[in-house]
Amino acid sequence: xxxxxxxxxxxxxxxxxxxxxxxxxxxxxxxxxxxxxxxxxxxxxxxxxxxxxxxxxxxxxxxxxxxxxxxxxxxxxxxxxxxxxxxxxxxxxxxxxxxxxxxxxxxxxxxxxxxxxxxxxxxxxxxxxxxxxxxxxxxxxxxxxxxxxxxxxxxxxxxxxxxxxxxxxxxxxxxxxxxxxxxxxxxxxxxxxxxxxxxxxxxx
Numbered sequence: 001x002x003x004x005x006x007x008x009x010x011x012x013x014x015x016x017x018x019x020x021x022x023x024x025x026x027x028x029x030x031x032x033x034x035x036x037x038x039x040x041x042x043x044x045x046x047x048x049x050x051x052x053x054x055x056x057x058x059x060x061x062x063x064x065x066x067x068x069x070x071x072x073x074x075x076x077x078x079x080x081x082x083x084x085x086x087x088x089x090x091x092x093x094x095x096x097x098x099x100x101x102x103x104x105x106x107x108x109x110x111x112x113x114x115x116x117x118x119x120x121x122x123x124x125x126x127x128x129x130x131x132x133x134x135x136x137x138x139x140x141x142x143x144x145x146x147x148x149x150x151x152x153x154x155x156x157x158x159x160x161x162x163x164x165x166x167x168x169x170x171x172x173x174x175x176x177x178x179x180x181x182x183x184x185x186x187x188x189x190x191x192x193x194x195x196x197x198x199x200x201x202x203x204x
Contacts, residue, residue: 001131001178006171008101008120008139010163015098016060020121021162023101023171031164034118036105037157039148046074047143047158048106053088055130056121058096065091065130070109073143073158079167083138090132093176098122099130101171103139105158118160131175140167 007027012019021032053066068086103118140161145154162169 001175003133004174006122006174008162008169013121015056015121018119020100020119021117023099023120023122027165027168027170028163029165031161031167033159033161034103034115035157035159036113036115037155038107039151039153039155041153043145043147043154044075044107044156045145046072047156048072048109049082049139049141049158049160050104050106050112051084051086051137051139052102052104053086053135054100054102055091055093056098056100057094058124062100065089068137070106071139071141072109073141075143075145077142079140079142079161081138081140083136086135086137088130088133088135091130093125093128093130095126095128096124098124099174103160107156115160118162125176127177129177131177133173133175135174136172137170138172139169 004025006023006025009022009024009028010030010032011022011028013022048070050070051068052064054062054064056062066086066088068084071082071084099122101120103115104112105115106112143158145156148155161167
């Protein structure tokens, strides 16, 4: 069975009138980002992000199959890489189905909002099964909080990055399809990263 690293790329594809960034087995060479935020009278020390994973069908419907634990992004850390593990259930697919990943943000890990642009989609997988697996998702992110003297409040932003070798945000252990014939294993070469913060039981 293919076991892959799927990269969040900076090139796009339009599916059913919605523009997605592509989620493929190779990365692009140009990075991009998405920023969301809010204003507050008190200075927050962190923001939160998480990802939701869907099966996207050819008729435009979709099924939510997993949501990651939230990731805490502290103020003052700059751009850093974070990882989170998520259990993916074995899921029957039609050959025209795709996998869709949507990033969300929150002020206090309670009410969640979608990022405006950070949604990703695979090609049609041409398989009948998404295998049960524990995915590890890596995402580059930062949180800032800046005092606005004119408005007399803090401007708070959470930002995520992806799309090149500097910010190789990705999913590892993405597994689909049936087993390979004996003697013809599928091999996935995955970049390693050191010095990362981790959530969801993954150790650095």
